[in-house]
Amino acid sequence: MADTFLKLTVTLLLSFGIITEGQDVKDRYYPRYHLAPPYGWMNDPNGFSVFNNEYHLFYQHNPNSSFTSTVVHWGHAKSPDLVHWEHLPIALYPDQWYDAGGVFSGSTLVENDTMHVFYTGNINLEGQTPSTANKQAYATSTDGVTFTKYAGNPIIPAEDRQPNIRDPKVWKHGDTYYMVLGNSYNNDTLGRVLLYSSTDKISWKEESILDQSNGTMGYMWECPDFFELGGKFVLLFSPQGVAAEGDKYQNLYQTGYILGDFDYSTHKFTPTSEFKELDHGHDVYATQTVLDNDGRRIVVAWMDMWERNYPESNDGFTGLMTLPRELTLSSDGILIQKPVEGISRAKGRTLFPFKSYRHRQSRMYILRNKAGEINVHADGSEDLKLYIGSGPVQVSISYDADKGQVTLDRGGTDGIRRTEWKPDGQLKWRIFVDASSIELFCGEGEVTFTSRFFPEGPVEVRLAQQSRAEHVSVHEIQRTVPHGGYYNKHWCFLCHIG
Known part of the structure; x- marks a missing residue:
């Protein structure tokens, strides 16, 4: 009513x-x-x-x-x-x-x-x-x-x-x-x-x-x-x-x-x-x-x-x-810095990799709603690169083992951000993708990267062809924030005048 x-x-x-x-x-x-x-x-x-x-x-x-x-x-x-x-x-x-x-x-x-x-x-x-x-x-x-x-x-x-x-x-x-x-x-x-x-x-x-x-x-x-x-x-x-x-x-x-x-x-x-x-x-x-x-x-x-x-x-x-x-x-x-524990309760289904016909040995996951959590475990003594994106909009996250550096590159002008980080043994990345954002947590959260990107369609997640990982898991994340718009706008307006 x-x-x-x-x-x-x-x-x-x-x-x-x-x-x-x-x-x-x-x-x-x-x-x-x-x-x-x-x-x-x-x-x-x-x-x-x-x-x-x-x-x-x-x-x-x-x-x-x-x-x-x-x-x-x-x-x-x-x-x-x-x-x-x-x-x-x-x-x-x-x-x-x-x-x-x-x-x-x-x-x-x-x-x-x-x-x-x-x-x-x-x-x-x-x-x-x-x-x-x-x-x-x-x-x-x-x-x-x-x-x-x-x-x-x-x-x-x-x-x-x-x-x-x-x-x-x-x-x-x-x-x-x-x-x-x-x-x-x-x-x-x-x-x-x-x-x-x-x-x-x-x-x-x-x-x-x-x-x-x-x-x-x-x-x-x-x-x-x-x-x-x-x-x-x-x-x-x-x-x-x-x-x-x-x-x-x-x-x-x-x-x-x-x-x-x-x-x-x-x-x-x-x-x-x-x-x-x-x-x-x-x-x-x-x-x-x-x-x-x-x-x-x-x-x-x-x-x-x-x-x-x-x-x-x-x-x-x-x-x-x-x-x-x-x-x-x-x-x-x-x-x-660690994401609050409650985010785990918003996880949806676990995604399974699709075969990529361009790179037969690579694994690709598709976030159809552009929202998910990615976990990667790999040998910290080897280079690693991961791609996240849709069509021409691609973000790469890479680790250079010799230099001890992590790089996030979202392309275009001023696309690269980089810092020193060397894992103690196993490399661990926890990555959150949400429609127009990426948050990367390295290791236990001692290094983070937070950047916007703007994919038009479903988001693909895949390792570079020469990269090897001991574990990759991708989970969808359900909507927990109501979508904004016309109804919310006038509801707030009416609350103010009422």
Whole structure:
């Protein structure tokens, strides 16, 4: 009954011109088991949290266009297991003077059955220099769906650091709340992360500069996150303006981490490692983590990159999230990333190889719905190459045993990403394909590659003719994310006006 009423309401609103019918979201590149927007634009993950035993993930969202972020909102989805997702109504709209230019990134702290949201409000200052200003804002929710913005916003004016101070990540230690903010200083030439503290979540005091660029690490540090893991503190962030060095830092902007020691009494962070890239593919940016009820540190990232013109925009949506990954710290100071265990419950049938008439000794598997998991075990002392693609759209993943290197090549301009990795004995790859994305986990997850690709038809998986593997298995993965489109778009619209 409710569904029929909704459809009739939408039809009436369309007939009177109160709303207009937007472009349908096509399915050819829309993910089957990665979270993507129901329509429009998606970028940075926000407010990653656990509320009422469900995972909530917000994200930067433009509901009005799939081609640009422009004035962003907070999109919203929830999941019982980080695999099966449900789209929820837009959580935060740019409807106040301090966020009229966009509800920028932030985080959520859950306390006393309430969601406490901290975000950056953006203000566009036309004809002025600088042309934008950032304000930190606060909102709450007791039902996890509707949010009330604090009447006293903004909570940190930060007049001396506008316009580039943003992306608050908040946590509690003892009786004190802490916040890290990304910042650009020295006339927007050097990036840094600032640390604040509060006893009430409203009044904040700057405590220290957690870390800052030495001149080689970019002009702006976005989306900072700070947490303890395996006896070390991890400063995870996305620096902008880092120059490429050989195979490193090949993307427009980077995402990575610095390990160190931190003293809550002095608020001093002492780095014990250099900056390390979190992922070596084309499309990981703006990470955010949550410590869940099982004590796992889970990270998710935007699986896209600024200034790329991917064809999905023409299909009514842009952007998706990586698989949520559990983080652990290795004994040699490397962040290990493993897909959350729940993904195994989405597995479909096991595929059996087809004979290839071009290469009689090769084995080929066909993912007809372009969604699956591939597991490869091979001798770590031998070269290996695997192809994934459809027709002219091919991605190769290869291992060079002599050089100890893994390469992902999706073809075209800027197609190659490469890094050093040498397996300890057997080579193990775990690969996830989902309509327009590939995620590669090497070994135990000490090296990952995340990249987009855009196959038109069913995806073929095959080893190169001269490659040998001890084990290859391919499983389909079922749809766990509802396909976006017209119905979801107007359902969210009606929830807002209702």
